[in-house]
Each structure stands twice: as structure tokens, then as C-alpha cells.
Amino acid sequence: MNISNQALVHATKIVDGFQHIKSMSALEITPENMTTFHQFLDLLSNEHGSDFADNVLAQQEIQAIKPGIQQLFSQASSLYERHWAERIVKSSEPKLTLSNEYPYYKHYQRATGLEINAIHSLAATPVRNVLMVGSGALPLTTLALHQSGLSVDNLDINGPDLLLGQQVCDALSEQHQMKFIHNDICEQGNLDQYDVIWLAALVGDESLKEKIIAHLYAQMKPGAQLVVRTAYNLRTLLYPSIDEQGLAPFQLKLKIQTYADNFHSILIAQKPE
Known part of the structure; x- marks a missing residue:
């Protein structure tokens, strides 16, 4: 055949x-x-x-x-x-x-560990402050970032999910001191305080992602990194995907496509200095 x-x-x-x-x-x-x-x-x-x-x-x-x-x-x-x-x-x-x-615990540990190692390797100066966009009700990426020593803020447009996510963080890391922001990322200012912004795979459809990328580029500080979780091949049927051209005018620094464990694909870009 x-x-x-x-x-x-x-x-x-x-x-x-x-x-x-x-x-x-x-x-x-x-x-x-x-x-x-x-x-x-x-x-x-x-x-x-x-x-x-x-x-x-x-x-x-x-x-x-x-x-x-x-x-x-x-x-x-x-x-x-x-x-x-x-x-x-x-x-x-x-x-x-x-x-x-939780069936996907080790998956999240491995996938987020890959991202954390990458952003530190690509950064010209130490990474300290990060924002997780679309942190959701089960903010496992947030917790992994926090446990790695980073200062983390969480943002989600869904208020009940954000609250539940905060309760999860309270239960798993009592002294976390993380912030939880209920807002639309396209309405969020003060993004120049972050060294890295993570964008969850399910944040927005293809057309909305273009608007989000444009807003982030306008608001982020020069030299800051953007981590975008996306999809390729058949996984694009599940996630609204974005490719390297869709990240312009950010400069693409790393593209990771895995062929095992159904990992999401990862794009890491930087706002030019």
C-alpha cells in the first residue's frame, strides 16, 4: 500500500x-x-x-x-x-x-526541564523573572519553574481555573509567593519586567496567536525570551499551531520537534536587543 x-x-x-x-x-x-x-x-x-x-x-x-x-x-x-x-x-x-x-507527571517534568535548560543556555544574562500565560487549573509548568529557582507570575483569562490553579500551588508549595493574574494577555501591561514569557499551547487560536505575538513583542523588553508551545504534523489537529514565520519580528533561537512521547513542539525566540 x-x-x-x-x-x-x-x-x-x-x-x-x-x-x-x-x-x-x-x-x-x-x-x-x-x-x-x-x-x-x-x-x-x-x-x-x-x-x-x-x-x-x-x-x-x-x-x-x-x-x-x-x-x-x-x-x-x-x-x-x-x-x-x-x-x-x-x-x-x-x-x-x-x-x-497523575499519569503525565513525569512527562511534564521532562518537557519543562528541557525548556528550562534551553532558556538558561540561550540567555546572555541570568534568567530570574518569568510569566506563564495560560497557567490553567493544573499549573505544573509553573511549579516546575518555581522549583528550579525562578520567580513566577501566572496569568489566565479564565478566573475559576486561575483560582483553582492557585489552590493547587498552595497545596503543593505552601511558601511559593507566586502571583496569579486574571487578565487577557492582550490587555496585560508591565511585561518588560519579565526575562522569559511562556505561552501555553492552548492559548488562543491561530488568528488570536498572531495578535498575542504582536502584543508581546511591543511590550517585552529587548533581550527577553519567548517560549511558545506549539504542534507539528498530526498534532496540529489538536493544538492551534504557530510556526517560526509566525513569530516575526521575534528572532527564532531554538526549534525542538520530538518524535516520541507525544511531546509538544517548542519554539524559543528573543526580542532583539
Whole structure:
């Protein structure tokens, strides 16, 4: 079977999986639903090569459902984060609940560790103050940044998620002294105080990301770094993606695309000095 036929078969599996999830009576975090979600996510693995992924993405039926997949994934991700945030906050042993029970704990540790090492390696001067945009209800990146010795502020447009995220940080790191800012990043000023700004993968769609990038460039100080979590290949069906051209006039300093563990892709750019 040639690559075009393989791509068509795979595209059909993606469409069928998406329709199956849409047919669920309710979008809830249950063991059965999670099995279904994981089976669907496996179809969108980073392990597929670029030629194959391009062929799948070119299928008309895939382009037709792409907005629906992204909307569904955003909703499901938010539900999943809230589910685990509430479990951690209510736990008598929140640190053990996170490290021993949360399925993606080691993934976050590894992915964020990669980003932290990269920004320190690229920085001409010591990195101290960072802003996490889209910190959400389960701010594991925030906690990893804080634990690495950085001073962290958190910003999210969703007030209840931001509050729940603060409760998670209170439970896991009682003396954290982090700030939690309820605002739209495009309305946030005083961004020149940060050495690095992290932009979560699910912050904004493609068109909104362009507006966000322009606002950050206007507000950030020269020399500051921007870490953008994005997607490539089949993962672009899940995340609103941005490429290196979309970061202009920031200067791209590092691009990381992984082919294992379904890591998000990472772009690190700098505002010219």
C-alpha cells in the first residue's frame, strides 16, 4: 500500500474516532472515556513522519473536522486538568497524589526541564523573572519553574481555573509567593519586567496567536525570551499551531520537534536587543 492509500485509511480512522467521541452522551472524565480519548490521541502521534502526516492532513474530510477536533480537545483538556486539580487540592497527601497518581507527571517534568535548560543556555544574562500565560487549573509548568529557582507570575483569562490553579500551588508549595493574574494577555501591561514569557499551547487560536505575538513583542523588553508551545504534523489537529514565520519580528533561537512521547513542539525566540 503506497503512502497516499495509507494516509487515506488513517484519515478515515481519525474521522471515525472523532465522530465516536462526539457521539458520547456526556464529555466526562471516566475510565471508559479516557480509554477512548487515548486511542484517538494515538492516531495523532508525533511518531508519524512528515510525508505521511502531510498526506493525512491534506484529506478534505480531515480539514473539515479540524476546528471541531481542536475545540473538543480544548474542552477535554480543561476538564481533565480541573479533575486532577480538584483531586490534588482535596488530597491529604497532595504531593504523593501528583507524583504517584497523575499519569503525565513525569512527562511534564521532562518537557519543562528541557525548556528550562534551553532558556538558561540561550540567555546572555541570568534568567530570574518569568510569566506563564495560560497557567490553567493544573499549573505544573509553573511549579516546575518555581522549583528550579525562578520567580513566577501566572496569568489566565479564565478566573475559576486561575483560582483553582492557585489552590493547587498552595497545596503543593505552601511558601511559593507566586502571583496569579486574571487578565487577557492582550490587555496585560508591565511585561518588560519579565526575562522569559511562556505561552501555553492552548492559548488562543491561530488568528488570536498572531495578535498575542504582536502584543508581546511591543511590550517585552529587548533581550527577553519567548517560549511558545506549539504542534507539528498530526498534532496540529489538536493544538492551534504557530510556526517560526509566525513569530516575526521575534528572532527564532531554538526549534525542538520530538518524535516520541507525544511531546509538544517548542519554539524559543528573543526580542532583539
